[in-house]
Amino acid sequence: MELHGKRIALGVTGGIAAYKAAELVRQLIREGASVQVAMTDAATRFVTPVTFQALSGRPVFTDQWDARIGNNMAHIDLSREADALLVAPASADFLARIAHGLADDLLSTLVLARDCPLLVAPAMNRQMWENPATQRNIATLRGDGIAILGPGCGDQACGESGLGRMLEPDELVAALIAHFQPKLLAGCRLLLTAGPTFEAIDPVRGITNLSSGRMGYAIARAAREAGAEVTLVSGPVALPCPPGVTRIAVTSAQQMREAVLQRAGENDVFVGVAAVADYRPASPATRKIKKDGGAPSPIELVANPDILAEVAALPVPPLCVGFAAESHDLHDYAEKKRRAKKIPLIVGNLISDGFGGDDNTLILFDDEGQHPLPTAPKIELARRLVARIATLLEKR
Numbered sequence: 001m002e003l004h005g006k007r008i009a010l011g012v013t014g015g016i017a018a019y020k021a022a023e024l025v026r027q028l029i030r031e032g033a034s035v036q037v038a039m040t041d042a043a044t045r046f047v048t049p050v051t052f053q054a055l056s057g058r059p060v061f062t063d064q065w066d067a068r069i070g071n072n073m074a075h076i077d078l079s080r081e082a083d084a085l086l087v088a089p090a091s092a093d094f095l096a097r098i099a100h101g102l103a104d105d106l107l108s109t110l111v112l113a114r115d116c117p118l119l120v121a122p123a124m125n126r127q128m129w130e131n132p133a134t135q136r137n138i139a140t141l142r143g144d145g146i147a148i149l150g151p152g153c154g155d156q157a158c159g160e161s162g163l164g165r166m167l168e169p170d171e172l173v174a175a176l177i178a179h180f181q182p183k184l185l186a187g188c189r190l191l192l193t194a195g196p197t198f199e200a201i202d203p204v205r206g207i208t209n210l211s212s213g214r215m216g217y218a219i220a221r222a223a224r225e226a227g228a229e230v231t232l233v234s235g236p237v238a239l240p241c242p243p244g245v246t247r248i249a250v251t252s253a254q255q256m257r258e259a260v261l262q263r264a265g266e267n268d269v270f271v272g273v274a275a276v277a278d279y280r281p282a283s284p285a286t287r288k289i290k291k292d293g294g295a296p297s298p299i300e301l302v303a304n305p306d307i308l309a310e311v312a313a314l315p316v317p318p319l320c321v322g323f324a325a326e327s328h329d330l331h332d333y334a335e336k337k338r339r340a341k342k343i344p345l346i347v348g349n350l351i352s353d354g355f356g357g358d359d360n361t362l363i364l365f366d367d368e369g370q371h372p373l374p375t376a377p378k379i380e381l382a383r384r385l386v387a388r389i390a391t392l393l394e395k396r
Ligand code: CTP
Pocket: 193, 253, 272, 273, 274, 275, 276, 277, 278, 304, 305, 306, 307, 308, 309, 321, 322, 323, 324, 325, 337
């Protein structure tokens, strides 16, 4: 319910992607938003208002002169009651009209009369998108502070392929959720590691661990939503990269170290969330090891570099944040690790409380003491951690 209590005015314009706006309404409502739909006349040729009325549970407005609004001020009332106005799909024609401040139907009038943020999700044929006129209009809208969501790239209804697809409903919902987050890390660059590492024994086998990467990915998403430029150095996980985040995929601890040290100097914050293998096989076999019937040969291990400690020891280190996932004696181990690595903040969690799951229980340890965070979904905890990082950055 990440949009709980939010009032969204959803404008639908004429385009084949209008059918996806129906699913968008469902997803917005599932996230706790209330949705008021307004459609252009062209949109009603693709999907009827009845569909949106049934899904949103509210009457749909299509006409400036709708007699259902007592004062005949639909264009004022509908946007004044909204926390955000999202137009999805936004056709090339509609974007052109609002770029020029035209107000010749209900939805364009609503755009002009709004006093809430406007987000638009363009949807059109790739050549219409690439047309200089459309690009000029998009530049104008960006300059006016309007958020342009997408478009995406891929197969189009017309049979062509390229840029111009409306973003998928779940991507639009994620963009709206991000829009509402406070921009605590605006202008800040944050680097983090996430997931496990995989240390090769031979070309097909290795040493790894059960880290799912979810906590690290949630922090990457929360930091991005808070306005940071985020680089995520990720071990092998099966998770999609959060929108707007730059991901660098690595396998071993040594690769992770290299990717981090290349970038640490140009970042304001480094968060080590990865479960880095402490040891790796000293000399991985270049060919697959075969059973030869005899006793298995032992695997000699050597220590991996401690990436977090190395970053913290740089002459001008970023603000360093570590994690301590423990099965027992969490407080002692977390504080010991914080001091050993000389980092200002470490996040402790008991493995039994959330390794691999959706929820987690965390305790933050810093110079001011301990700050337990209540059990919550990982994205919520990530947002609280981001808030703490923003406070520590301010004090620096
Ligand atoms: N870390 C790192 N590089 C390593 C090992 C750990 O950057 N080679 C980081 C992790 O990302 C995490 C923190 O250091 O932020 C964990 O500290 P550490 O003491 O290394 O944890 P464990 O490896 O779990 O230690 P132990 O096995 O002794 O509990």
